[in-house]
Amino acid sequence: MIISHISLTNFRNYGRLDMEVGPSVNVIYGNNAQGKTNIIEAISVGSSVTSHRTTKDKEMIKFGQNEFIVELLCHDEVYGSDISLKSAYYGENSFFNTKSGYRRELMQDGILIPKISRYIGTCNTVIFAPEDLNLVKGAPVSRRKYLNLLISKVSPSYYDLLGNTKRIIDQKNACLKSFRGRMDPSRANELDYWDYALADLSSELILERLRYCSMISRKASLHHSVISDGKEVLKAEYSTITGSEALIRGMLEEDGMFDEFVSQTLSGDILARIKASLSEHILNKLTGARTFDVERGISSVGVHRDDIDMTLNGLSMRQYSSQGQQRSASLALKLAELEIIRERTGSSPILLLDDVFSELDEGRRISLLAGMSSAQIFITCTDRAFVENRLPGVITDDVDTRFYRVDSGEVFPE
Numbered sequence: 001m002i003i004s005h006i007s008l009t010n011f012r013n014y015g016r017l018d019m020e021v022g023p024s025v026n027v028i029y030g031n032n033a034q035g036k037t038n039i040i041e042a043i044s045v046g047s048s049v050t051s052h053r054t055t056k057d058k059e060m061i062k063f064g065q066n067e068f069i070v071e072l073l074c075h076d077e078v079y080g081s082d083i084s085l086k087s088a089y090y091g092e093n094s095f096f097n098t099k100s101g102y103r104r105e106l107m108q109d110g111i112l113i114p115k116i117s118r119y120i121g122t123c124n125t126v127i128f129a130p131e132d133l134n135l136v137k138g139a140p141v142s143r144r145k146y147l148n149l150l151i152s153k154v155s156p157s158y159y160d161l162l163g164n165t166k167r168i169i170d171q172k173n174a175c176l177k178s179f180r181g182r183m184d185p186s187r188a189n190e191l192d193y194w195d196y197a198l199a200d201l202s203s204e205l206i207l208e209r210l211r212y213c214s215m216i217s218r219k220a221s222l223h224h225s226v227i228s229d230g231k232e233v234l235k236a237e238y239s240t241i242t243g244s245e246a247l248i249r250g251m252l253e254e255d256g257m258f259d260e261f262v263s264q265t266l267s268g269d270i271l272a273r274i275k276a277s278l279s280e281h282i283l284n285k286l287t288g289a290r291t292f293d294v295e296r297g298i299s300s301v302g303v304h305r306d307d308i309d310m311t312l313n314g315l316s317m318r319q320y321s322s323q324g325q326q327r328s329a330s331l332a333l334k335l336a337e338l339e340i341i342r343e344r345t346g347s348s349p350i351l352l353l354d355d356v357f358s359e360l361d362e363g364r365r366i367s368l369l370a371g372m373s374s375a376q377i378f379i380t381c382t383d384r385a386f387v388e389n390r391l392p393g394v395i396t397d398d399v400d401t402r403f404y405r406v407d408s409g410e411v412f413p414e
């Protein structure tokens, strides 16, 4: 998929923007705070609904306005067809909103798409941005967001599963709080209800996350090894409800079936058996934590606490890594994402490179460039010459490279 046109209404510092873009390399340059990252963010919101900078959609509405609208015109090279995507957010006072509260609207070719899961994945993008460092140093929520978005781009059902699980966790938490710190045995059946539902959904979620984390770990390790000249061994290991991974591996590895599990070629009944055992294991963990959870009014055990444990030569990266090591590891994770999407969907995602070249040294730039073949690319930078000089092999005479200068929320094609 490639984007041919971007149109923004009241998005960040753009009142109205209509921008034709090229099929290969698009360089967006300009001084600080002019609106370069805002364009990258808008493409991400138009394609994957999520921003890499905020979880609060409202923040992206232009100051003083009531809604934002991002529209992307895309071209599907495989089918030769054009697709229009619209991702809009209408605030409470928006003319387009008759409800109280905000309204999100997603459309494809003018038809309302009721589920986010059916929208994500039509036009895949992968973003490389300074915020990627949070993948290594940040709180677990950054890594869960990375994992959730990656899997949702290749598996719509995962996004639905995630939404259902979150809903049950919220409902269980509300139930726990209503106990006001003291167990009431006559209401144990309420918690049983939520725990059964959670055990069932969480087992499915854990299997998906373990599958993708295994892919990520292998790919990111390889990339990291290249970036670090083979000096460092990166491991990115899935961390979830205690004992779950050991149980799954125990059931698969004695028959050498772990690779089949990862590549989704494992037979359905083996998978169903694993899921049933895992579900039982999770239920035991949830009920085991019940007294503690009722006292505190929270869920101390569950997939909402999952993480990816990153280590470098056996040392925890969150605690011991240097800035350079964090850059390399976060780049390795993003390159793994790019490859997984490419392999799973059969087409190259669009690359959004926000200000990354100024941050990376020669070696890491080369690693990034090597992974970028044959995709549409959007690059932001402050200095046009910097990109021209530093992207050998990407910006060459036979690549259609377009330059856009951004100045105070206006874009000037050059």
Ligand SMILES: Nc1ncnc2c1ncn2[C@@H]1O[C@H](COP(=O)(O)OP(=O)(O)OP(=O)(O)O)[C@@H](O)[C@H]1O
Binding pocket: 011, 012, 013, 014, 030, 031, 032, 033, 034, 035, 036, 037, 038, 039, 059, 060, 061, 062, 063, 355, 382
């Ligand atoms: N909701 C909003 N409404 C209006 N303007 C906004 C909004 N959010 C951010 N801005 C403005 O957008 C500008 C920042 O845009 P952006 O982050 O795209 O800059 P940039 O060109 O990428 O700069 P840098 O080179 O520093 O990364 C700032 O001037 C900021 O005040």
Ligand SMILES: [Mg+2]
Binding pocket: 036, 037, 038, 354, 355, 380
């Ligand atoms: Mg920026």
